Amino acid sequence: MAFKIYTKTGDKGSTSLIGGVRVPKHHIRIESYGTVDELNSFLGMVNDMCDNKKISDWIREIQDRLFTIGSVLATNPDKDVKMKLPDLHDSDVQWLEQRIDEMNESLPEMYAFILPGGNLAASTCHVARCVCRRAERICVHMQEEKEYIPELIIMYLNRLSDLLFVLARYISHINGVQEIPWRARI
Numbered sequence: 001m002a003f004k005i006y007t008k009t010g011d012k013g014s015t016s017l018i019g020g021v022r023v024p025k026h027h028i029r030i031e032s033y034g035t036v037d038e039l040n041s042f043l044g045m046v047n048d049m050c051d052n053k054k055i056s057d058w059i060r061e062i063q064d065r066l067f068t069i070g071s072v073l074a075t076n077p078d079k080d081v082k083m084k085l086p087d088l089h090d091s092d093v094q095w096l097e098q099r100i101d102e103m104n105e106s107l108p109e110m111y112a113f114i115l116p117g118g119n120l121a122a123s124t125c126h127v128a129r130c131v132c133r134r135a136e137r138i139c140v141h142m143q144e145e146k147e148y149i150p151e152l153i154i155m156y157l158n159r160l161s162d163l164l165f166v167l168a169r170y171i172s173h174i175n176g177v178q179e180i181p182w183r184a185r186i
Contacts, residue, residue: 028142032149033073035135040066042128049121050171058099058167062160065092069153073139077148088152096159103170112181114169122171129164132157 040063047059068086075085116126136157142149172179 028138028145028147029073032135032138032142033070035131035138036066036070036073039128039131039135040070042124042131046121046125046128046167046171049124052171052174055167055171061095062163065156069156072150072153088150088156090152093152093155093159096156096163100159100163100166103166107166107169107173108179112183115180115182116168117180118177119172119175122168122175122177125164125168125171129161129168132161132164136161 043059043063043066047056050056050059065088068088071085072088116123136154139149139154139157143151143154169179171177
């Protein structure tokens with residue numbers, strides 16, 4: 001028999017963390033990994049729109065790290081978990097920084113804030129950046145609420161949102177799309 005996707009155990013508004021503890025579906029831990037999942041989905045859209053092998057490889061690497069982050073966020077920190085979960089490493093943050101530096105080498109200097117737009121993939125990358133910032137804010141809130149969260153996750157999300165901004169610019173650049181500078185109304 002095929003695996004059933006529905007369990008009916010969440011029909012009354014609760015769900016289980018890895019480790020078996022049930023929490024309400026509005027729990028901050030559920031909100032955190034749900035937002036990371038949303039980010040991952042937007043990155044899939046960017047990848048589908050881009051048609052660029054190097055960017056696709058980068059996005060797949062990031063998506064893998066986001067699944068790692070999601071598994072950490074979905075785990076009850078007070079329970080011993082029998083399954084082996086992947087880890088995030090300092091080198092993952094450094095990898096993001098290297099990609100940012102690599103893209104920045106070919107980008108024109110910025111003299112104004114940039115409005116999202118001009119290219120569907122770049123615009124979707126800006127949406128992903130905003131979702132990433134929300135995920136970061138939720139994780140910081142978790143930390144302030146004394147919910148266990150590795151600091152490396154917050155660092156990764158912070159750097160990832162920077163990368164997504166630069167990636168949006170890079171996508172526009174390699175596609176010959178003019179950036180739209182913001183001009184303040186005076």
